[in-house]
Amino acid sequence: MKNKIIFFMFFLCISSIVVAQSFVVQYTYSKHIMRDSTKIISQNTFLNIEENHSTFFSEAPYLADSIIASDQKLGKKVNFKALPGDILGCYIHKNLSSKEIIYYSDEFDEHEFKYSENPKFNWKINKKSKEILGYKVYLATTTYAGRDYEAYFTPEIPLQDGPYKFFGLPGLILEIFDKKNDHHFLATGISKEKKISINDPITKKKFIETSKPKFMEMRKSHAEAPLKRIIEMMHTHQIYEKKDANGNIVDMRKVLGETQKKMIEEYKKENKIEL
Template identity: 35%
Template structure:
């Protein structure tokens, strides 16, 4: 009887801690190391990504993209700032324009992205990423973690999650483990996300600009449109009113050719 009472007290204590944590709004900063050219190991680059979470939802996006959007919004709210002149160096650059919103009470998440000048979104089931949890553990950046594996969109992944942070979430689309994903990488280590910072913020940011038309499509349709753009990028840019010389066209094609290793390789 005493043992059962002790277990009950532990459960109540854990539940209270989880509820207290859920009342907070967290900002997790992940470092993403990625290889944009599958044929060139020296093409690896680094970019910070942000995961905002509260008790209802999370938002995952590029840190530079978040800061860029914040500057743009500030200029919209204060036109006098724009009148003083805008320097291109003010806007942080990012290779990742996507934003992923996960609603904790729903069975799917929403993926937003931009292709040239058009904005798209699609919904995807959280069950599209099935996990296998192992008993292997190790400490990463001060957190005791447990190993899990999965396969998604043509890549095999190893994840390390920690129930010391009782949030069922992680970077990119990865979701559903009994603790926050501290590190996840594909088998070739072409994409490696690792948690570097944990902080709290005053409010959940709004990261999707609904003032612009957003076309709802399927994931397959979005991938088709992205591939079509990459194949015809020079033509699309020219059609938008820009005059491109042959040298610039060659540079655009060369850059796109080297960006041959997206995080999602297949449907």
């Protein structure tokens, strides 16, 4: 019992330390694309920490912008289908002082949305430890948005931050995954000098402010009728038929109906990080 008290007092002391440094942490984000699927996709993501603020984002939009700019400069036609897809689909800004998170989403085709949130992580710290990138890390567990998580944090970097929305441990989170391992973040590099600015991707777009419950309802409605707006436009303009490349008449009602049905089935299987 005495050892346990000393163990937790150690972390309590560490958590009171304020480190006014800038860090960029690179994580590999791996996820199972569909529920109960063995297929995994991975992507590089970054946590940009500056004093009491941080931003978490994927490298995919930057790679896509770079490819587009290069192709346009060379006068080449941009192959949008070949551009890297963003499996994260958001930018996350944290105010570590106020514990407020702003979630910027670009997952919808027509509009971008943002909402603020003050999540409460009920962390339980365990004595179990291992090493990641040469740092000694300790196990902590929590539950968030329908998933049970295991996280490994290091008091050697006393920044109460981590990938995605996670924060609040007495040290930087270097690894976190849900118990099904559907979503897994693992730190692969830490830099104290290199800074990455993500102001442009956020300021270039006009995000519509909403609440998280409304955003989740929009996501649910979109999954139930992903082509709703297109179908409405078809009826508004009464464009029910068109010719294909061979000059054959195509029934747009049938095509859109079948396409939407397939999309709905795919959305049902989609493995979102928040349930």
